[in-house]
Amino acid sequence: MNIGLLITARCNAQCTHCATTCGPARTEALPQGRIFSLMDEAAAIRRKIGGDEPLHFSLSGGEAFLDFQQLLEIAAHGKRLGATVSCVTNAYWATSDEKARAMLTEVKAAGLTHLASSTSRFHQRYVKIERVRRALTIAKELGLHTCLKCAQTVSDRKDGWAEAFAKSVAPDETEIFPIVQPLRDGGVLPDSEFIREKGLPKGRCPVPVITVREDGKAYTCCTPGGFVPFLELGNVHETGLAGIRERYYLGGKQHILLKKGPIHFARRAMAQGQGHLLRDAYAGICDLCAHIATDPTLSALAEADGEAHERRQLRKLLNGALGALSDS
Amino acid sequence: MAKAKKSPMRKTRKLTGTQVSRLRELFKKAMLDADFRRQLLANPRKVLAQYGIGLNAAQLRQLDKAKNTLLKKAREIEKSAVNAAQKLGKQARIIGMPTIQ
Numbered sequence: 001m002n003i004g005l006l007i008t009a010r011c012n013a014q015c016t017h018c019a020t021t022c023g024p025a026r027t028e029a030l031p032q033g034r035i036f037s038l039m040d041e042a043a044a045i046r047r048k049i050g051g052d053e054p055l056h057f058s059l060s061g062g063e064a065f066l067d068f069q070q071l072l073e074i075a076a077h078g079k080r081l082g083a084t085v086s087c088v089t090n091a092y093w094a095t096s097d098e099k100a101r102a103m104l105t106e107v108k109a110a111g112l113t114h115l116a117s118s119t120s121r122f123h124q125r126y127v128k129i130e131r132v133r134r135a136l137t138i139a140k141e142l143g144l145h146t147c148l149k150c151a152q153t154v155s156d157r158k159d160g161w162a163e164a165f166a167k168s169v170a171p172d173e174t175e176i177f178p179i180v181q182p183l184r185d186g187g188v189l190p191d192s193e194f195i196r197e198k199g200l201p202k203g204r205c206p207v208p209v210i211t212v213r214e215d216g217k218a219y220t221c222c223t224p225g226g227f228v229p230f231l232e233l234g235n236v237h238e239t240g241l242a243g244i245r246e247r248y249y250l251g252g253k254q255h256i257l258l259k260k261g262p263i264h265f266a267r268r269a270m271a272q273g274q275g276h277l278l279r280d281a282y283a284g285i286c287d288l289c290a291h292i293a294t295d296p297t298l299s300a301l302a303e304a305d306g307e308a309h310e311r312r313q314l315r316k317l318l319n320g321a322l323g324a325l326s327d328s
Numbered sequence: 329m330a331k332a333k334k335s336p337m338r339k340t341r342k343l344t345g346t347q348v349s350r351l352r353e354l355f356k357k358a359m360l361d362a363d364f365r366r367q368l369l370a371n372p373r374k375v376l377a378q379y380g381i382g383l384n385a386a387q388l389r390q391l392d393k394a395k396n397t398l399l400k401k402a403r404e405i406e407k408s409a410v411n412a413a414q415k416l417g418k419q420a421r422i423i424g425m426p427t428i429q
Binding site: 207208243247249251255307310311315320323 | 351
């Protein structure tokens with residue numbers, strides 16, 4: 001079981017492509033007590049379902065290293081629960097080899113198992129790329145599993161800096177992905193800078209994870225375009241994680257995204273004469289999903305599809321258990 | 329050998345006529361009302377009890393079993409989505425690093 005926790009909206013950077021509009025002025029954060037209780041709930045659910053499913057907590061923000069003491073405590077709590085813990089950072093803190101080594105040694109000892117560092121042309125206005133190199137190189141030396149995450153525009157792809165940088169850093173994993181809409185509030189990027197390919201991207205949801213944001217809202221997605229009402233599962237301040245998790249598994253839209261992918265909704269829209277609302281090119285599965293989720297007509301059609309699935313599920317549940325609805 | 333008699337106390341999963349008509353009424357409401365449908369899917373025991381459809385232990389066990397089957401199938405679908413993503417080279421995402429740009 002993998003739970004994403006966006007623990008804070010506060011960030012030292014204000015990247016143009018940040019869909020969650022994080023920045024230095026943001027103060028929203030998941031209270032530490034609630035972070036711990038969510039982790040406890042996740043561990044209890046895993047015990048209840050049994051099996052060999054690993055428990056993983058994915059920390060991100062905002063910038064999780066801004067409150068380093070809290071990061072240590074969360075990593076330690078994950079370790080106590082027998083979980084692996086990852087953290088995504090922009091590596092602003094890796095100002096020298098000594099400092100980076102000291103911080104990474106401490107956070108690894110606390111319980112962090114994976115470190116991902118993000119960079120892009122927008123990040124580099126705030127954080128020098130050498131800090132990303134330093135953080136990942138030292139993290140790898142210390143035995144943390146490392147991942148480089150590069151968000152790309154068309155211009156970036158042309159000059160190939162991300163691939164060259166990844167090759168020189170040699171992290172355990174590299175993820176180079178296209179920047180997608182939406183951008184930060186007021187953020188502008190020419191349409192020609194979005195990497196897109198013609199046609200509808202096939203494939204199921206590639207990131208099945210429950211993500212809890214700093215305001216407590218939980219989503220069935222962890223990509224920037226996914227934090228929209230269409231993919232919302234509820235709020236952890238009102239519903240326990242077990243309830244959120246059941247919505248994730250029993251929700252009609254979620255089921256379709258996991259089983260068939262957003263192309264199912266796109267094809268249904270085309271069949272209902274709304275194909276003109278789709279773009280002729282997308283950056284990938286997540287871009288298509290985000291577009292459907294944010295277009296009023298496309299999302300309404302997809303909602304209807306999801307609801308039809310939920311009706312079938314309910315019939316199966318009641319009929320399977322009580323056998324009383326066969327002719328209703 | 330004589331056939332063992334069924335205990336008169338043994339609970340049956342068969343619903344009474346009143347239960348069936350209440351259940352059908354509730355089902356119709358759930359077909360029309362998305363929030364109610366989700367509540368019923370999430371917590372069928374509670375919602376059925378609120379609607380006066382008191383179930384016996386055997387019926388409750390059947391209800392739990394049916395719900396667990398739905399959840400199990402959904403988990404299998406999730407697992408196959410993860411496997412499909414891994415084949416596409418999304419390992420970094422699968423190990424749990426949200427793609428926050």
